[in-house]
Amino acid sequence: xxxxxxxPILAATVQSGxxxxxxxxxxxxxxxxxxxxxxxxxxxxxxxxxxFLFTHLTGNPWMGLxxxxxFAGLLxxxxxxxxxxxxxxxxxxxxxxxxLGAGLADFLxxxxxxxxxxxxxxxxxxxxxxxPLLGPIFFKHDVLVYLSYMLPFLFWFFMNRTRxxxxxxAAGEHPAACAAAGLNPQLMRWAGIFFGGFLVGLGGAYxxxxxxxLWTNNMTxxxxxxxxxxxxxxxxxPGRAVFGAYLFGGIMAxxxxxxxxxxxxxxxxxxxxxxxxxxIVLLFSSARGKGRTAPAALGVNIEPGE
Amino acid sequence: MLGFRIxxxxxxLQWGSFFIFFAALALSLGISCLLLAVQGKPFxxxxxxxxDGAFAHDYALEDTALKSIPIFLCSLGVAVCFRMQVWNIxxxxxxxxxxxxxxxxxxxxxxxxxxxxxxxxxxxxxxxxAVWAAIPAFLRLKLDLNEIISTLMFNYIGILLxxxxxxxxxxxxxxxGFPMTVxxxxxxxxxxxxxxxxxxxxxxxxxxxLLSVFLKxxxxxxxxxxxxxxxxxxxxxxxxxxxxxxxxxxxxxxxSGWAGLIETSATLNRLQPNVMxxxxxxxxxxxxxxxxxxTSIALFSILLAGLRVGVENLxxxxxxxxxxxxxxxxxxxxxxxxxxxxxxxxxxxIPRTKDSGTAGEGEx
Numbered sequence: 127x128x129x130x131x132x133x134p135i136l137a138a139t140v141q142s143g144x145x146x147x148x149x150x151x152x153x154x155x156x157x158x159x160x161x162x163x164x165x166x167x168x169x170x171x172x173x174x175x176x177x178f179l180f181t182h183l184t185g186n187p188w189m190g191l192x193x194x195x196x197f198a199g200l201l202x203x204x205x206x207x208x209x210x211x212x213x214x215x216x217x218x219x220x221x222x223x224x225x226l227g228a229g230l231a232d233f234l235x236x237x238x239x240x241x242x243x244x245x246x247x248x249x250x251x252x253x254x255x256x257x258p259l260l261g262p263i264f265f266k267h268d269v270l271v272y273l274s275y276m277l278p279f280l281f282w283f284f285m286n287r288t289r290x291x292x293x294x295x296a297a298g299e300h301p302a303a304c305a306a307a308g309l310n311p312q313l314m315r316w317a318g319i320f321f322g323g324f325l326v327g328l329g330g331a332y333x334x335x336x337x338x339x340l341w342t343n344n345m346t347x348x349x350x351x352x353x354x355x356x357x358x359x360x361x362x363x364p365g366r367a368v369f370g371a372y373l374f375g376g377i378m379a380x381x382x383x384x385x386x387x388x389x390x391x392x393x394x395x396x397x398x399x400x401x402x403x404x405x406i407v408l409l410f411s412s413a414r415g416k417g418r419t420a421p422a423a424l425g426v427n428i429e430p431g432e
Numbered sequence: 433m434l435g436f437r438i439x440x441x442x443x444x445l446q447w448g449s450f451f452i453f454f455a456a457l458a459l460s461l462g463i464s465c466l467l468l469a470v471q472g473k474p475f476x477x478x479x480x481x482x483x484d485g486a487f488a489h490d491y492a493l494e495d496t497a498l499k500s501i502p503i504f505l506c507s508l509g510v511a512v513c514f515r516m517q518v519w520n521i522x523x524x525x526x527x528x529x530x531x532x533x534x535x536x537x538x539x540x541x542x543x544x545x546x547x548x549x550x551x552x553x554x555x556x557x558x559x560x561x562a563v564w565a566a567i568p569a570f571l572r573l574k575l576d577l578n579e580i581i582s583t584l585m586f587n588y589i590g591i592l593l594x595x596x597x598x599x600x601x602x603x604x605x606x607x608x609g610f611p612m613t614v615x616x617x618x619x620x621x622x623x624x625x626x627x628x629x630x631x632x633x634x635x636x637x638x639x640x641x642l643l644s645v646f647l648k649x650x651x652x653x654x655x656x657x658x659x660x661x662x663x664x665x666x667x668x669x670x671x672x673x674x675x676x677x678x679x680x681x682x683x684x685x686x687x688s689g690w691a692g693l694i695e696t697s698a699t700l701n702r703l704q705p706n707v708m709x710x711x712x713x714x715x716x717x718x719x720x721x722x723x724x725x726x727t728s729i730a731l732f733s734i735l736l737a738g739l740r741v742g743v744e745n746l747x748x749x750x751x752x753x754x755x756x757x758x759x760x761x762x763x764x765x766x767x768x769x770x771x772x773x774x775x776x777x778x779x780x781x782i783p784r785t786k787d788s789g790t791a792g793e794g795e796x
Contacts, residue, residue, distance in 0.1 A: 164580065168762075204766060208766055208769050208770045212769065212770040212772075213773050213776070213777070214770055215769065217580065218720050218765065218769060219769050221521065221716060221765075222717075222765035222766045222769065223762065223766070224762075225713060225761055225762035225765070226758070226759060226762025226763060227762070228755075228758060229755045229756070229760075229761075229762055230467075230755075230759055232753060232755030232758065233471075233753050233755040233756055234467075234470075234471075236753040236755075237471075348588055351581065351584055351585070354581060355578075355581045355585075358578065358581075392596055392599065392600055394592045394593070394595045394596035394600075395596055398588070398589050398592045398593075401586075401589050402585070405581070405582055405585050405586075408577050408578065408582070409571075409577065412575065412576055429440070430437075
């Protein structure tokens with residue numbers, strides 16, 4: 127009986143957590159390369175808009191998905207130009223990017239508010255969806271969710287088992303040594319920014335193509351910032367990021383259900399939950415102990431001539 | 433490759449700041465015009481409307497001046513924090529708590545005379561705003577919690593708290609269900625000083641003057657102005673670093689709280705959710721542009737207030753979405769950040785020597 131109630135909530139948890147997972151892993155990639163990009167919220171919204179726009183124009187949600195990544199990646203490249211080329215302060219540049227990205231999405235999206243489009247619809251994963259308990263929770267979603275299951279593993283594999291991943295990590299830990307080894311840390315950072323941004327855009331795309339099939343303002347509702355916090359919470363590794371993303375997914379799903387049930391708690395207080403939880407989650411992320419610290423060169427620009 | 437290399441200057445470019453700013457402004461306007469063109473709006477006319485709406489008539493100037501008051505107060509606070517590399521982006525939430533504090537005073541003591549009520553409102557707004565800033569400060573000092581994220585989260589929470597109150601306990605029974613408090617009694621409204629300009633302007637001048645004196649005449653102030661690279665300032669001022677962090681955050685919280693109070697009392701005359709218009713975020717842009725020079729903060733506050741008023745005009749005349757202001761602010765900040773590169777770096781020709789194969793070597 128209780129199980130009947132819990133399964134839909136858990137399934138909703140997976141759905142809610144998916145965009146956060148994409149965004150967290152994207153920002154994690156960027157930060158591992160040494161660049162702090164606080165523009166995730168803006169990039170996510172802008173990506174969501176890009177996804178919507180191109181799906182609306184072409185009728186093909188995969189096109190929309192790809193363009194979401196491109197849009198967000200381009201915005202990230204602006205951050206790259208300001209920080210990597212012009213030595214701008216990474217914190218402030220990221221904040222500017224959030225303001226810009228949100229403004230752009232709002233501005234360009236005004237003619238489209240409330241319009242619906244095609245998107246990704248859930249389908250039962252052949253075979254696996256029949257597994258009792260796990261099936262309905264994990265295997266009755268849309269394809270973007272299924273893709274997200276592979277992402278943390280791919281991230282880990284890339285960073286730890288490939289040459290490029292190691293080089294990228296080196297750019298984030300010790301750019302001078304990276305350069306001395308004949309690699310180009312700046313190039314690694316460009317890649318980290320763009321491809322990390324691409325993933326963030328995919329997270330945004332999920333919101334306008336799968337979670338809903340329309341465009342409204344402020345679709346992300348702070349998820350981008352939650353992703354930034356989760357990168358810290360995850361100690362810059364994909365494993366804990368999964369846990370964190372689904373934790374927030376759960377809170378948001380839970381909060382929506384409470385509201386729908388007409389709970390006596392006013393909706394404003396319920397809505398506070400994810401934000402309060404973000405702060406609480408960070409309390410459990412103090413960087414003490416091996417393997418918990420940020421990439422050593424995070425946020426520090428490489429001076430020209432180094 | 434190009435015969436140039438990038439070298440750090442011996443000392444930063446002096447007069448460059450204003451040149452950089454105007455170049456950045458031109459670039460931002462240019463890109464914004466492109467965006468307007470994409471939406472099919474006549475951008476030359478839009479530029480005219482921006483100027484016309486913000487600065488071209490008495491009425492417009494008053495509008496701009498009125499909007500610059502809360503921006504100025506928030507920016508002062510944020511600038512002080514940024515100077516100490518305390519990345520307080522919570523001015524918006526601290527502003528919200530200020531509105532709550534002021535409203536609480538009014539609703540609890542509706543019959544108090546103005547000479548007592550108004551100061552009480554200022555005290556309450558300052559306290560609540562300061563507390564809202566102090567908590568993230570405390571979390572940073574004791575638990576190493578990143579203040580960017582905590583202050584931002586507190587923004588969301590603060591605004592939701594405001595909504596909780598105006599939708600619930602503080603809702604005016606006669607408001608047909610709209611989320612707003614009762615209209616404030618005259619004793620709670622900050623009155624007009626000169627035409628439409630209210631006494632909030634005097635508060636700005638007063639606070640600005642005080643801060644200016646503090647920065648120029650006290651040792652702590654001087655150190656904050658000179659470099660503000662965290663531990664150095666503390667060492668010369670002989671005050672613990674933690675105390676300084678708490679101090680700048682509390683000051684910002686109080687000032688942002690006052691901005692909120694002033695808007696609630698003088699502009700809206702009641703508390704409702706649309707008191708939140710993003711002044712806290714605009715303050716970040718101003719604070720970065722102006723650093724910790726009070727006159728620059730005033731100037732940029734007026735400029736960005738003018739931008740908001742001008743965009744309102746664009747909304748009216750050309751149906752340009754309000755988000756256009758956000759685009760301009762973001763672009764401005766980005767272009768200024770990029771432009772500040774030239775404060776610190778310059779291009780130097782690589783000297784051509786006989787065996788030019790070695791020229792420029794060592795610079796990647």
